[in-house]
Amino acid sequence: MGNLFPFSLSWKDYLPSGVGVGDHVRNTDVRDIIRLRDGTAVTLRAVRPDDGDLMQDLVRGLSVESRYHRFFHPLHELSPDMLARFLQNDPTGAITLLAVVQQGGKEVAIAMAQYVSDPYPVRGEFAVVVADAWQRGGLATQLIQTLICIARAAGIAILQGDVLADNEGMVRLMVNMGFVLDDSDDGAYLLKASKVLEAPEWKCSPLARLAEGAKRRVEGRMGV
Numbered sequence: 004m005g006n007l008f009p010f011s012l013s014w015k016d017y018l019p020s021g022v023g024v025g026d027h028v029r030n031t032d033v034r035d036i037i038r039l040r041d042g043t044a045v046t047l048r049a050v051r052p053d054d055g056d057l058m059q060d061l062v063r064g065l066s067v068e069s070r071y072h073r074f075f076h077p078l079h080e081l082s083p084d085m086l087a088r089f090l091q092n093d094p095t096g097a098i099t100l101l102a103v104v105q106q107g108g109k110e111v112a113i114a115m116a117q118y119v120s121d122p123y124p125v126r127g128e129f130a131v132v133v134a135d136a137w138q139r140g141g142l143a144t145q146l147i148q149t150l151i152c153i154a155r156a157a158g159i160a161i162l163q164g165d166v167l168a169d170n171e172g173m174v175r176l177m178v179n180m181g182f183v184l185d186d187s188d189d190g191a192y193l194l195k196a197s198k199v200l201e202a203p204e205w206k207c208s209p210l211a212r213l214a215e216g217a218k219r220r221v222e223g224r225m226g227v
């Protein structure tokens with residue numbers, strides 16, 4: 004299928020000024036190995052500047068239903084501005100986590116989760132998607148737990164996400180994880196899932212360390 008987006012610029016042209024490829028927070032090497040329900044080991048890590056193709060392959064491989072549940076419209080691939088946003092790695096602004104495995108000698112992304120905090124630190128808006136073949140293994144639960152740990156360590160007060168009302172799996176997952184579901188101002192077909200970020204009852208991933216330096220830098224700028 005051809006490119007559905009009438010953009011001619013490379014995604015690198017959409018990176019915010021001051022954020023160049025190779026310019027991300029220093030600790031992009033922090034990673035966590037988690038186990039899925041069947042014992043499969045999966046690596047969780049923060050996104051890197053060169054992960055555009057990995058994310059694009061993940062999105063292109065989703066079923067129509069999964070794509071719709073994640074993006075609320077039937078996009079085929081990420082637009083350049085979405086890609087640029089998803090490539091940010093700043094826990095006090097926007098961050099994406101990838102779940103990756105090795106397949107055929109190369110790294111493949113099987114899930115991603117991200118949040119954007121605006122205004123920081125009042126709240127973060129998050130979203131998650133798991134490749135169809137990897138669903139129901141506990142991956143989204145562990146990704147959201149990790150996002151919560153990072154957001155909380157970054158000082159963010161509340162995490163929120165929009166969920167289509169007919170997305171039974173995500174609704175159940177949100178309720179299981181202690182999110183409160185309210186009607187959304189954006190339409191009857193949408194729910195707003197919210198969670199106040201208190202100390203989690205699970206052990207936080209080492210990825211929560213990503214937030215420490217970022218929070219210190221913001222506090223330094225604000226003279227806290």
Ligand SMILES: CC(C)(COP(=O)(O)OP(=O)(O)OC[C@H]1O[C@@H](n2cnc3c(N)ncnc32)[C@H](O)[C@@H]1OP(=O)(O)O)[C@@H](O)C(=O)NCCC(=O)NCCS
Pocket residue numbers: 068069070072073129130131132133134137138139140141142143144145164165166167170171172173175176179
């Ligand atoms: C919703 C989604 C993120 C769940 O990911 P996942 O890795 O399969 O979730 P988990 O394995 O952690 O599921 C945890 C629990 O959530 C509930 N759940 C998840 N998917 C479900 C489904 N399809 N039907 C019913 N319950 C479901 C179950 O209670 C499940 O626990 P169980 O397997 O012990 O019954 C995944 O199906 C997905 O990516 N869907 C498309 C994108 C999307 O909907 N994103 C959310 C909007 S931001």
